[in-house]
Amino acid sequence: MVAGLIVPGLPHPLLAPEQSPRWAELRTAYDAARTWLAAQQPDVLVLYSTQWPSVIGHQIQTHPRPKFAHVDQDWHALGTMKYDFPVDVELANALEAAARKRGLHARTVAYEGFPVDTGSVVALSLLDPESKLPCTILSCNMYADRGETLVLGKAARDAVQQTGRRAVFVAVTSLSARMFPHPIEPAQDHVSSQKDDEWNRKLLEILGEGRLEDASQLMRTLTTQANMDNKGKAFWWLAAALGQTNAYQAKVYGYGPLWGTGAAVVSLVPAVRAAGDHEFDEEDVEVHRGERSVLGGAASTSASAVTPAKPATDRIETSAAPRAVGAYPHARKVGDLVYVSGMGPRQPGTDAIPGGPVRDADGRPLPYDVRAQTHAVIANVRAVLESAGSSLDDVVDVSVFLIDMARDFAAFNEVYGQYFATIGATRTTVEVRALPTPIAVELKVIARPRPSP
């Protein structure tokens, strides 16, 4: 592992720097990054390009020498981009294996004439014009959320460490991504709004201090405010690949507009001292366990690549309850008691949330029905208890976690009473800021085993 780069993927600095002084500045920035890159003496460039969208998992280029005369769909008038570059196939295969091991659906592509995306072609042409360095290119999955993209970054890191490469990770991405939808005079190109420009500059200020992890964690906000390129996925990926710290020595080589988008060239070298502590505002994710099991057996095959720990004899795990979102069983029997893990409303097998999720994939709040969620939570608790030889009637203590006490308590309490009024379990109810999945209520219970008849 050596370093990271953030570069833009639109072709103007490559094909037409003379048409606009702003595009020429970005070309100069690219040239400076090329000089910096040569000094790092990497073995390989690992690219993640927002211009290579995928929908069937994550695609990884493994053709040993992709070669084509590429013309961009939009910018065809700027000219043809011929490419012919070497791929580090061993690393690419290792990356696919690492991705699968972390629960991702990944596949390699090694087809003559496969359309390498404009962003990758531009980055490789400007960073390594003589195509001396091998590369590995990863697609940007349209459906991947933050967690899945982090896992992909970690898989890239795994593969690089496993193969012993000196790698520079390259995020090919715009910053703000609002393009002008009409012709413009190239010399008059500018970031499409002052607001986008201000947010871009704030992001570069943070990156300039070496705070890549902080930048990564700001992506949801920046996407809302400044329409980040593909929701900022390239930043999530890069931060995860480089180790999720704020300890980098950073250099911003240039910033400017490309047809209204924000474009920057930034290098990041791991440093000993962090610019500041980082704080995770969302859970960190090691393994992807997302909703991809549409094919049943096929999905369980890939999931099985992550070897589960051998179950302890007192561990209770049941298919009648939703799968765990971390390394814990549904319940444990210790002595005379059954301890049930925090249980939410997700449905076994499908992970569907009765009453609806509380937020969408982008973190935006959604309307939800806490009554429906509470019924589902209690049904899941009941299923686990019965698997453990206990029952709802045997519960002795309940801990309740609500994400919005003011909104939800009354409705929750009403449903709770329908089940527990006669049981008489002790109860503690607290409000928490968030739960790991987009749910409003979670219960943790302790119960006695069911008395023998």
Add this chain to the structure above:
Amino acid sequence: MAGSGRIIAGVLAPHPPHLVYAENPPQNEPRAECGWEELRWAYERCRRSISTRDYDVIVVHSPHWKTQVGTHFLGCDRFAGLSVDPVFPNLFRYRYDLAVDVPLAEVIAAEAAKEGLPTSMMRNPDFRVDYGTIIACHLVNPKWDKPIVAISSARSYYQFGNEVGDRQMIALGQATRRAIEASGRRALVLASNSLSHRHFTEEPELPEDMAHEHIYNHGQYLWDMHILGRFRRGETKLVVDEMPDFIEGSVSEAKEGSLTFLLAALGFPTYPAEVHGYGTVIGTGNAVVEWDPARGASW
């Protein structure tokens, strides 16, 4: 002949590469055992129906030529090369060689520009024609014996919202109709669109294993049937009215504009369409639907 042009038929012609893959034409490198017969047979019926009418040119609007700066048109006489689907390269690696009716493309572009739409001609001979265009044209006319006019999908739905996108595609469709009429051409107009478009993110080891093929969810199916019902009853204006909801409710590929473009080019038919068939491909809803203006004239 100028001024006597007309649209001889409009077809909703979805472009899943799976259909070409399953058909095993000589142009496509991967080989399949079978698959997606409902849709492939629907295309067969469509081809038989169209073969009863002569025409000069195929005008196709494709979601997979995505352009940020307005609408683009192929602007060289001939394009040949290898098309590899970036999402399903295992299914579609197709050698194409097609002719373009550049004069008609230029007239449509000029007519659309009069409506205030940004337009441009694509004159780079190295350009690789998108697979949405190629697949729809292949499935409707596998002999490739007609020139085409290929129209890109402007990103206006994404840039401005569904309502604005629809208005622009209505303007583009109406401009296309006027240009065809002025040109004297007899044109077959295609919308290379799926209906509902949420799809699976995995595929079976054997792509044509139909044991895994079904609609992504029931909500999508209900939307698809609702829209097809309107087509069959000649309620296309209502479809356009509902388009923003259809797009949101079913993640429809109509968001790329092709369907609205087609309905506008056809003058929002009030006569029944012929639904040649409906089927799913990797969870998306697809229908081959034909509008025959001659049938409309006698309706």
